[in-house]
Amino acid sequence: MAIPWSKIRTEWLKGGITQKELADKYKISVKTISNRASKEGWKNQKGKIREKVEENIQERIACARTNRLEKLITAQEDMLDALVDLAARLKADPTKFFDEKGGLRNAESLTRALQTAALTQRDLYSIKNIDQKFMAKKWKEEQKLQRELKAQKEVTEQTGQMVVYVHKPAEEQESGAGE
Numbered sequence: 001m002a003i004p005w006s007k008i009r010t011e012w013l014k015g016g017i018t019q020k021e022l023a024d025k026y027k028i029s030v031k032t033i034s035n036r037a038s039k040e041g042w043k044n045q046k047g048k049i050r051e052k053v054e055e056n057i058q059e060r061i062a063c064a065r066t067n068r069l070e071k072l073i074t075a076q077e078d079m080l081d082a083l084v085d086l087a088a089r090l091k092a093d094p095t096k097f098f099d100e101k102g103g104l105r106n107a108e109s110l111t112r113a114l115q116t117a118a119l120t121q122r123d124l125y126s127i128k129n130i131d132q133k134f135m136a137k138k139w140k141e142e143q144k145l146q147r148e149l150k151a152q153k154e155v156t157e158q159t160g161q162m163v164v165y166v167h168k169p170a171e172e173q174e175s176g177a178g179e
């Protein structure tokens with residue numbers, strides 16, 4: 001029975017399977033596959049494939065970012081044009097925008113336009129709002145705590161000591177410190 005080398009090579013280059021698994025699958029020795037792979041330079045080919053895939057991924061990411069920025073810039077320009085138009089109409093005939101008592105009739109639409117402008121600006125320049133800043137800070141603190149717990153666990157495993165952790169909320173820690 002002839003060994004299907006092109007099929008074996010293709011499977012190995014695709015990834016997700018070891019030479020040992022291929023040897024078991026095709027009922028040949030690992031050494032035979034290893035020798036063939038060395039002789040034909042399969043590792044170099046796999047490296048070139050990885051580089052090409054990585055370039056392709058980076059190119060797609062760059063295109064997606066460019067498209068997103070183009071959409072944001074277009075949305076911002078449209079929104080700013082609408083605000084400029086609104087300001088021009090307000091300047092031309094303020095009575096259309098204010099009632100007899102001086103109240104703004106179109107306050108809701110003006111507020112919405114300004115909110116959209118602010119959100120678009122934040123998104124365009126990747127500026128975080130207060131909630132996003134809080135969530136990022138919380139995530140960092142959780143990651144730090146996880147790292148500390150992992151380090152403590154490693155130390156206790158090495159020394160054979162048992163450590164019991166008690167978590168106190170920040171309010172309790174502050175009130176307990178003054179006692």
